[in-house]
Amino acid sequence: MKEHEFIKIIKSTLNSSYIGDDCAYLKDLGIVISQDSLVEDIHFKKTFITPYLLGYKTVMVNISDICASGACPKYLTIALSLPSTTSSDFIENFYKGAKDAAGNVEIVGGDITGSDKIYISASAIGDVKGRKISSRSHAKSGYKIIVSGEHGNSAKGLELLMQKNCFLQTEEINNKFIKAHLMPEAQIKFSREISENIEEDYAMMDTSDGLADALFQIAKTSQVSLNIDTKKIPHDPSVDMHTVFYGGEDYQLVAAVPENLLQKISGYKIIGSVEEGLPSVKIDGKIFNEPDSSLFNHFKE
Amino acid sequence: MKEHEFIKIIKSTLNSSYIGDDCAYLKDLGIVISQDSLVEDIHFKKTFITPYLLGYKTVMVNISDICASGACPKYLTIALSLPSTTSSDFIENFYKGAKDAAGNVEIVGGDITGSDKIYISASAIGDVKGRKISSRSHAKSGYKIIVSGEHGNSAKGLELLMQKNCFLQTEEINNKFIKAHLMPEAQIKFSREISENIEEDYAMMDTSDGLADALFQIAKTSQVSLNIDTKKIPHDPSVDMHTVFYGGEDYQLVAAVPENLLQKISGYKIIGSVEEGLPSVKIDGKIFNEPDSSLFNHFKE
Numbered sequence: 001m002k003e004h005e006f007i008k009i010i011k012s013t014l015n016s017s018y019i020g021d022d023c024a025y026l027k028d029l030g031i032v033i034s035q036d037s038l039v040e041d042i043h044f045k046k047t048f049i050t051p052y053l054l055g056y057k058t059v060m061v062n063i064s065d066i067c068a069s070g071a072c073p074k075y076l077t078i079a080l081s082l083p084s085t086t087s088s089d090f091i092e093n094f095y096k097g098a099k100d101a102a103g104n105v106e107i108v109g110g111d112i113t114g115s116d117k118i119y120i121s122a123s124a125i126g127d128v129k130g131r132k133i134s135s136r137s138h139a140k141s142g143y144k145i146i147v148s149g150e151h152g153n154s155a156k157g158l159e160l161l162m163q164k165n166c167f168l169q170t171e172e173i174n175n176k177f178i179k180a181h182l183m184p185e186a187q188i189k190f191s192r193e194i195s196e197n198i199e200e201d202y203a204m205m206d207t208s209d210g211l212a213d214a215l216f217q218i219a220k221t222s223q224v225s226l227n228i229d230t231k232k233i234p235h236d237p238s239v240d241m242h243t244v245f246y247g248g249e250d251y252q253l254v255a256a257v258p259e260n261l262l263q264k265i266s267g268y269k270i271i272g273s274v275e276e277g278l279p280s281v282k283i284d285g286k287i288f289n290e291p292d293s294s295l296f297n298h299f300k301e
Numbered sequence: 302m303k304e305h306e307f308i309k310i311i312k313s314t315l316n317s318s319y320i321g322d323d324c325a326y327l328k329d330l331g332i333v334i335s336q337d338s339l340v341e342d343i344h345f346k347k348t349f350i351t352p353y354l355l356g357y358k359t360v361m362v363n364i365s366d367i368c369a370s371g372a373c374p375k376y377l378t379i380a381l382s383l384p385s386t387t388s389s390d391f392i393e394n395f396y397k398g399a400k401d402a403a404g405n406v407e408i409v410g411g412d413i414t415g416s417d418k419i420y421i422s423a424s425a426i427g428d429v430k431g432r433k434i435s436s437r438s439h440a441k442s443g444y445k446i447i448v449s450g451e452h453g454n455s456a457k458g459l460e461l462l463m464q465k466n467c468f469l470q471t472e473e474i475n476n477k478f479i480k481a482h483l484m485p486e487a488q489i490k491f492s493r494e495i496s497e498n499i500e501e502d503y504a505m506m507d508t509s510d511g512l513a514d515a516l517f518q519i520a521k522t523s524q525v526s527l528n529i530d531t532k533k534i535p536h537d538p539s540v541d542m543h544t545v546f547y548g549g550e551d552y553q554l555v556a557a558v559p560e561n562l563l564q565k566i567s568g569y570k571i572i573g574s575v576e577e578g579l580p581s582v583k584i585d586g587k588i589f590n591e592p593d594s595s596l597f598n599h600f601k602e
Binding site: 002003005006007009010013014016018019021023024026028029030031033034035036037039041042043074075077078079081088091092095096098099106107108109110111112113114115116117119121123125127 | 303304306307308310311314315317319320322324325327329330331332334335336337338340342343344375376378379380382389392393396397399400407408409410411412413414415416417418420422424426428
């Protein structure tokens with residue numbers, strides 16, 4: 001997919017100021033909205049996931065987008081396109097998983113249609129009341145870069161699943177890495193603590209496309225350099241640094257916030273700071289201008 | 302698709318009061334939200350539509366859902382899942398069509414992913430300020446049943462397209478029926494006039510799934526009988542009454558409203574009235590309890 005190229009075309013065709021962040025902030029209505037899709041054989045394989053877990057993940061992925069904005073996740077709609085062979089059990093278990101993941105977020109509608117493969121697209125609505133909303137363009141020189149938890153676990157879980165050639169077994173979900181991949185947790189508390197306590201503009205993204213992608217998006221959109229100390233990035237000792245940077249779907253949050261906020265929040269790790277300079281990410285002192293994974297090959301030595 | 306069966310399972314699994322109408326009315330936020338999908342080879346074939354028209358129709362279909370609620374359509378997000386062979390031209394023309402259809406409604410985001418076939422899911426947001434929101438459960442005995450325009454044109458247009466075996470030619474879009482199918486118009490004005498002027502609860506639906514479906518949904522959910530006079534249903538003389546009732550995708554509105562409203566609105570046709578009785582639709586005096594199309598076979602004589 002030429003996703004970035006397509007987004008450029010969409011932005012110029014629509015001439016809209018909204019396209020860019022994971023959520024659109026609709027100020028007149030006091031809400032944020034996001035939409036995210038999961039496609040069979042692109043985002044998941046039926047052999048590696050159960051209907052329950054698919055419902056669970058669909059909801060968490062969308063709640064995570066709202067958390068990245070700092071808004072309070074409130075409502076979800078889910079559109080399902082399903083092959084005609086789909087059983088009632090699939091629907092029931094999918095929605096049990098969706099409901100368990102949703103917690104206080106209410107699933108209020110959607111759409112069901114036919115299709116060849118399973119396509120899922122959900123929209124989430126967040127309430128901005130009492131919250132300051134983030135934008136990836138709001139990182140500023142002097143800000144600290146903080147994250148909500150470990151990176152790379154989901155990618156390692158996917159790797160473990162890919163080594164299998166049979167359906168997922170129930171007990172495998174207890175494996176830390178497989179669980180990170182199939183049952184990610186949106187960082188609701190981390191998001192709320194920041195957005196309820198911060199006064200300045202700030203940048204925040206989730207790491208659905210990986211930590212490296214999030215850092216480069218913030219650096220480019222904010223026109224700053226992010227200086228990262230790899231020793232400070234939380235990760236499981238068994239996960240290599242390449243996976244920490246490029247493994248997607250951890251759904252952790254990365255934020256660039258003023259230092260004075262840190263005394264008011266908890267559960268964060270500082271991994272670096274924002275500096276003036278050309279849009280770039282400085283990793284242990286080495287400057288990268290593009291998130292090309294080959295640049296990180298020195299971690300593989 | 303066992304759509305109605307699946308929706309029953311979803312309602313009972315989620316135990317939600319929201320599932321049922323085309324839009325969910327989120328009172329605390331003062332908005333309605335809907336989501337609707339278009340799937341290649343289910344809802345459209347690439348040979349019968351252009352990328353521009355696909356973008357146009359995607360937006361209109363979703364705006365129509367908001368119009369059915371009575372809210373003011375404000376914002377849209379669009380998720381596209383596209384084969385890797387998709388060209389930049391496709392994206393540009395799709396969004397040109399989407400923008401033209403959107404008018405004052407702003408497209409504020411979405412998602413792009415890969416897939417085997419084209420899968421489109423859009424969400425629309427409507428503002429309820431100054432409007433009374435409909436529910437299909439709010440038809441009451443004594444109300445008049447009104448519609449916004451001709452029924453069956455879209456189905457006839459689809460039939461004309463199905464007879465072709467080559468790509469759509471530009472001039473064919475000028476055909477009244479093909480245009481009704483490919484470039485439906487959401488009934489924004491009809492919806493606004495009703496929802497800004499009405500004081501009582503009322504029922505309104507669009508005819509995306511056909512006039513018969515809309516009438517039966519209102520009858521069943523409101524627990525009333527709808528008495529319809531076929532002579533009063535606006536339709537092109539070349540369209541038979543079976544197509545008028547069962548042809549989908551006209552995106553006209555059907556509403557059950559108190560008679561006193563009619564002097565305050567324009568552009569409607571009265572096609573019948575609401576009566577007490579078991580949930581049913583009375584067509585020219587003959588009672589039908591289910592929207593089984595075989596029941597309407599007498600129109601084919």
